Amino acid sequence: MDNPFDKEYIETCKVELQAHGAGAAAAKINAYLKELDDIQLNIAITGETGSGKSTFVNAFRGIDNMDERAAPTGYKETTMDVHSYPHPNFPNVTLWDLPGIGTTKFPADQYLQRVGFERFDFFIIVSADRFRENDVMIAKAIRDMKKRFYFVRSKIDQDIANTKISQREFNAQKTLADIRNDCIQALEKHHVESPQVFLVSSFDLQLYDFHLLEETLERELPEHKRDTLLLALPNFNLGIIKKKKEALQSKISFRAAPERIAAEKKAVVRSVSERWRLKEECLKKQFLQPVKRETPSPG
Known part of the structure; x- marks a missing residue:
């Protein structure tokens, strides 16, 4: 390279x-x-309660939710403040698990300032459903601050499993296309231009769009930070190795x-x-x- x-x-x-x-x-x-x-890479992960962002933080770092170094996960809000999670093998790479936007401590109009947006190289906005008003609000605020952001539609494995049970004539590719288009249309409806949406299962990164997210991040990062990101990514397929x-x-x-x-x-x-x-x-x-x-x- x-x-x-x-x-x-x-x-x-x-x-x-x-x-x-x-x-x-x-x-x-x-x-x-x-x-x-010494090259530092700081990645912000945000999203609403139950979106799966803490599990995504762990998967990105190559560890599971039971690891003692893992970000806590659960059905209730487990992220009440800004928490940093250094990569276990590359401590210069840190993922930041951010609280949901719109809470009392982190009101929407002060969110980026409260979380310290200037330290982050880019933001990943995670949702387990269609992206909502708060997601759009933070995306526009990040855009106004001249930072990059990416949408991750999480828990795709659950959607595929549920659709397979409920539909007699199940088509996985059609289901994925429908989910992606639904997310894009919802974002464009709220005037988010050309949204980049990636379908991800944090429990099986080799499936769906995680490789596309990796390629996009690698392409859009400053050149001197690309290898830093690359080496910290989990070995989810032969291509990354x-x-x-x-x-x-x-x-x-x-x-x-x-x-x-x-x-x-x-x-x-x-x-x-x-x-x-x-x-x-x-x-x-x-x-x-x-x-x-x-x-x-x-x-």
Whole structure:
């Protein structure tokens, strides 16, 4: 996965190597690696009581509702305040479970200010039914604040199961299309333009639209945050695993270079000039040659 953020640092390392030698280039590499590790991604999840947003928070983080790190779930309102849930493996990625809009503590006209909207990279608005007035209200407020938002229609597995029982001639694709169109029409009726609606089952992310949500988020995030999101996503299908492999392979050259330099420092060589010549040669091979990427085998 080519990342212009990587390419920029490759060019910077080339300059450091040519101008100041191997030590300066290695320091630049380590600074870059720290920058990557420190990239923060804050995702806000909101919706009305019973929408399944807490379960979605857990599924997005790759854990189930019984995990001790899970956001509490239940039929009654379990989110009464803003709660942060760091990713268990990538603590720089945080999902924020927000209370429903329109409560006494979070009135609709003050909602975004009360939850601290400026910290979030984007919002996901979750509903287990058609999206309602409060959902539309928050979507418009987010839009006015120049932030991105996405609609997730949750509990699709339940809808499919219920429809299958109640209809003699059941058609899963037609049912999904009807649900999606119903959501879109309800939002457009309230003047939400071109709403992005994703049908999701938090208990089985490989089904329905979660892969489309992932692709949309990856495409619309700033370039330097895309790998941060990608690596934190659950491994819900083979495609996401391949993407993660590519993202990690693109970082191997950076992470290997400082260790190679350290190994060279311990090597016994005949002179100081020879020692520096070997260091520079190693880094030149690393950064002055075109990067050849391994093409994943099909299947």
